[in-house]
Amino acid sequence: EVQLVESGGGLVQPGGSLRLSCTASGFTFSSYWMHWVRQAPGKGLVWVSRINRDGSSTSYADSVKGRFTISRDNAKNTLYLQMNSLRAEDTAVYYCARGLYSGDSTLGDYWGQGTLVTVSS
Amino acid sequence: DIQMTQSPSSLSASVGDRVSITCRASQTITSYLNWYQQKPGKVPNLLIYAASSLQSGVPSRFSGSGSGTDFTLTIGSLQPEDFATYYCQQSYSPPYTFGQGTKLEIK
Numbered sequence: 385e386v387q388l389v390e391s392g393g394g395l396v397q398p399g400g401s402l403r404l405s406c407t408a409s410g411f412t413f414s415s416y417w418m419h420w421v422r423q424a425p426g427k428g429l430v431w432v433s434r435i436n437r438d439g440s441s442t443s444y445a446d447s448v449k450g451r452f453t454i455s456r457d458n459a460k461n462t463l464y465l466q467m468n469s470l471r472a473e474d475t476a477v478y479y480c481a482r483g484l485y486s487g488d489s490t491l492g493d494y495w496g497q498g499t500l501v502t503v504s505s
Numbered sequence: 506d507i508q509m510t511q512s513p514s515s516l517s518a519s520v521g522d523r524v525s526i527t528c529r530a531s532q533t534i535t536s537y538l539n540w541y542q543q544k545p546g547k548v549p550n551l552l553i554y555a556a557s558s559l560q561s562g563v564p565s566r567f568s569g570s571g572s573g574t575d576f577t578l579t580i581g582s583l584q585p586e587d588f589a590t591y592y593c594q595q596s597y598s599p600p601y602t603f604g605q606g607t608k609l610e611i612k
Contacts, residue, residue: 429541429549429592431601443599446506484554490596491539493551493560
């Protein structure tokens with residue numbers, strides 16, 4: 385069974401940093417592109433970032449470029465999102481999600497349950 | 506960046522109705538278009554990928570069509586469990602983008 389479990393969310397002050405993790409199981413993690421998507425309370429879905437299978441290629445939403453860094457450790461089956469210079473508007477539930485098919489960059493069908501990040505003083 | 510615009514933003518319908526939601530991309534995305542359903546407090550659920558391919562396990566009353574810039578999600582006969590928010594999303598070119606969502610409510 386495919387499982388994605390996020391962790392690392394919490395309350396952080398504006399300007400602070402946080403690192404989210406997403407632990408994967410039930411599939412060959414190293415064969416899939418991975419994504420982060422976020423959703424502010426009561427708002428819509430916003431794609432945040434993606435990373436290719438070996439971590440050599442990444443992309444970001446304009447709103448987080450230069451502040452967030454996506455990475456992965458295939459030996460640990462874990463995806464990361466390092467978030468720096470956090471702002472109030474970064475407050476959201478952060479989901480990790482798998483690519484649709486092995487080797488395909490399309491956002492797919494398996495998502496974690498999400499971890500809440502709250503940026504507030 | 507590619508902008509995705511859904512219409513309508515909200516929709517009231519009755520059980521048994523046939524409804525359609527449209528999604529327009531600001532430039533061509535060929536068929537790199539997904540549709541997601543999200544219920545309150547739940548994780549989004551993939552319904553349609555590649556514009557018209559039904560995801561495994563999704564009821565056949567859901568269908569997708571379109572290519573290029575204009576896309577449609579159709580629900581053939583609404584069931585009580587279909588009342589939710591629906592999002593289109595493009596995976597043609599990063600940054601990948603979602604539409605603003607369409608909230609489908611019971612009339």
